[in-house]
Amino acid sequence: MSTSTHSSADAVRTSSTVTDRLVEANARYAADFTDPGMDARPVLGVAVVACMDARLDLHAALGLELGDCHTIRNAGGVVTDDVIRSLTISQRALGTRSVVLIHHTGCGLESLTEEFRHELEMEVGQRPAWAVESFRDVDQDVRQSMQRVRTSPFLLHSDDVRGFVFDVTTGLLREIDPATDSAEGRADQA
Numbered sequence: 003m004s005t006s007t008h009s010s011a012d013a014v015r016t017s018s019t020v021t022d023r024l025v026e027a028n029a030r031y032a033a034d035f036t037d038p039g040m041d042a043r044p045v046l047g048v049a050v051v052a053c054m055d056a057r058l059d060l061h062a063a064l065g066l067e068l069g070d071c072h073t074i075r076n077a078g079g080v081v082t083d084d085v086i087r088s089l090t091i092s093q094r095a096l097g098t099r100s101v102v103l104i105h106h107t108g109c110g111l112e113s114l115t116e117e118f119r120h121e122l123e124m125e126v127g128q129r130p131a132w133a134v135e136s137f138r139d140v141d142q143d144v145r146q147s148m149q150r151v152r153t154s155p156f157l158l159h160s161d162d163v164r165g166f167v168f169d170v171t172t173g174l175l176r177e178i179d180p181a182t183d184s185a186e187g188r189a190d191q192a
Contacts, residue, residue: 040069042096048072049092051147052104053079057170060104072098078111079104080135081147090156103147103165104175111136140167144178152180 049072052060060066060073072092074085081103092098114136123129137143144165152160166175 038068044069044071044092044096044098046070046100047098048100048102049074049089049098050102050104051075051079051081051085051089052168053077053106053109055106055109055170058104058106058168063168063173063175064102072096078109078135078137078143079106079147080111080137080143081150082132082135086150086154086156089151090154093158094156099159100162101151101159101164103144103151103163104168105140105144105147105166106168107140107170109137109140112138112140141178145180145182148178148180 046066048070050060050064050066051074052058054075054077061068061070064071072088074088074092076082076085089098089101111134114134116134116136118134118136119130144167148163148165151157151163154160163180165178165180167178168175
C-alpha cells in the first residue's frame, strides 16, 4: 500500500462521523453479546408495520423484547408493494399471523405531496418509480393500509389486522376502526 493511500485511509478513519459512532457502539455491544439462541420466527407471531419516524421507539412503546416481532418500517408506515412483500415472507416463511399497523401524529407525509416526485424528476432527470404515498387524514390512511393488507392475495392471514395512530406527545396508541371512513364520519356529524 502506498503512503499516500495509507494517509488518506487514516484521515477518513480519524474523522468522526455518525456512522463511526454507530460502529463504535456496535463494538461495545458485541463485546458483551451472547447468542440468544433464537431463530428468525417471531415469538409472538406478529409483524408490526410502522413509520420510520425517529420519535417512535416501537419496542418500548409496545412492551416488546428482542425476537418478539418482525418490524417493517418506512416513510409513513404505509402499506406499499414492498411492505406486502415483507409481510408475505413474514407470514409464509416465518409463521406470523397478526399484523399491527402504526401511523403517528405529526407525520412528515402530511406535508408532502406527489409534487415531490416531480421536483425530484426536475432535479435528477428521472422520475421515481415509487409514489410518495402522502396523506392528509392519518386515520383514513391507516384504514387504507388495513384494507391493502386484508385484500392482498399473497397474505395467508388477514383476519387479525389492526391499525393505530401513535400520539408523539403522549406516547399513547389510538385504535382506528376499519369500518369508519371520512365520508361516513362527515355524514354522521351532519
